[in-house]
Amino acid sequence: MFGTWNKSKVGNPLLSQIYESTESLSCYVGSEDGLIYHIDDKLVLRECVNVETMIKSMLMYEAKNILVVVTTTMMLIQYNCSPDGVLSEIMKVKLSGKSSITCVIWTGPGLMATVAGEDVVRLWDLEKDNNFSLGGALEQINCLSYSASKRILAGGLVNGKIAMWQHRPGSYLQEHWTVLPTIDLSDSFIQIQWSAAHPLLAANNISDVIILNEQPISTSIGLQSAVVQVSPYHVQLETLDPPNILSIRTDIHIRGVCNSEDHVVLWNNKKIVVYEINEEKNFARLAGTFDIDSPLTAIFQQTLFTAETNTITARNFQGTMKQTMQLTEAEGVPISIDICGHYLVI
Secondary structure (H helix, E strand, O other), rough: OOOOHHHHHOOOOOOEEEOOOOOOOOEEEEEOOOOOEEOOOOEEEEEEEEOOOOOOEEEOOOOOOOEEEEEEEOOOEEEEEHHHHHHHEEEEEOOOOOOOOOOOEOOOOOOEEEEEEOOOOEEOOOOOOEEEOOOOOOOOOOEEEEEEOOOOEEEEEEEOOEEEEEEEOOOOHHHHHHEEEEEEEEOOEEEEEEEOOOOEEEEEEEEEEEEEOOOOOOOOEEEEEEEEEEOEEEEEEEEOOOOEEEEEEEOOOOEEEEEEEOOEEEEOEEEEEEEOOOOOOOOEEEEEEOOOOOOOEEOOOEEEEEOOEEEEEEEEOOOOEEEEEEEEOOOOOEEEEEEEOOOEEE
């Protein structure tokens, strides 16, 4: 909970940060002039300590009953919290960074992440008094959000991208974090937030809020080639003969991909886009596109096979029907189709 209190009304400076205990009705409040107050369950406001500078953030390390305070002057102070709300300083340390702290969050029990005008995330293990940094963002990081269920730390960048790092189970060491592919969006993000109940990530760039939905990466292996999705609108085709990697970008949000020796097919359950690959495997030409409500597609030479409820339809690259095959109720609804040689497998 965050709020501002007017001094003329309550006799105190503007209050900048509030931490509310989950086990009681008491809370700590940080003010712009560095004062930390304790409010008990009877709404009695009592001054605890003065850090002598504006407070940027306050986090509660509940397992150890420790209040962590980060100031705008890059100071990190830990206080032990007594049952009656009294704070006793445990340690004080100067944080590193190019500018003032812009975001402070928990990324695990006792593991705090901060960003301060840099292209790295600095993590502080308060339990072991250790710190390290996560790189790979390549641009300044504005904001952070951590998903405990996915063990993924996301960072919003100034260039409109979202960088991600995933933590492997184990200790909080630098080598236990892996850089994930960057999501390329637009504009600079001031806030990002994982959903606690759904595989969603919201990103705020002031003018818009973009909601990202997690989906499996689409892949396809064809004759002497493979296609891998690297972003919502981007795939890479890797060929063995000749050896080459071709980047293909499209204007649809890719939900599926398949390929043959000379073609790459992309679809999003509403539209299918077909690209023809030249003999040198270094150029993709648009060969056809059409609207269709089909979650499954396969390609054989110059023919596409699409699945629509209980029907498998053979089409050309412009969507014109060549042939249909109706499935019986006993055969069920197709959930996957593939082609091996001259055989169609449903």
